[in-house]
Amino acid sequence: MILTDKKRCTWCGNDPLYVAYHDEEWGVPVYDDERLFEFLILETFQAGLSWITILRKRENFRKAFDNFDYKKIAKYNEKKFQSLLEDAGIIRNKLKIKATITNAQAFMKVQEEYGSFATYIWQFTDGKPIQNAFKTMKEVPATTELSDKLSKDLKKKGFKFIGSTTIYAHMQATGMVNDHTTDCFRYDELKNL
Secondary structure, X not given: OOOOOOOOOHHHOXXXXXXXXXXXXXXXXXXXXXXXXXXXXXXXXXXXXXXXXXXXXXHHHHHHOHHHOHHHHOOOOHHHHHHHHOOOOOOOOHHHHHHHHHHHHHHHHHHHHHOOHHHHHHHHHOOOOEEOOOOOHHHOOOOOHHHHHHHHHHXXXXXXXXXXXXHHXXXXXXXXXXXXXXXXXXXXXXXXX
């Protein structure tokens, strides 16, 4: 249920799906590899599209990509790839589907090297969220020096479709940065976690 007495970031409007995502997920620190991978897939598919489009198709993505199981995705063959291209429930972009398979393989290599993907990615923020203090959404950047650095490092590790804008969106979604505006009720809640 949407509580209109709460001040929220303006981007979520009043779409119930968007509001629920804003109130319950966006900006909450994620240290779980499975959830980090899910957001990585969704952010990859979001490139060039609106986030609400992805949220509306999230359950379809979950079914199509074996509940975001990167171990299974890393082993997808040509038959599975073709079935994904024919799945009208997801974004049928050949390059993004291929990137998802490649990224699952690269994700597992990072886990081998660092013990977990979370250990790897959170080292870029010293293991804790960066607390920004933006008053309006116009102040929130699409990229930062840190997202540039992380994107570049992921590319070196074999990841695809993870430009700086995609990575900054991933950092926002998984709570590596708190980009709720300071007047949003979630800002202080997340800052005080």
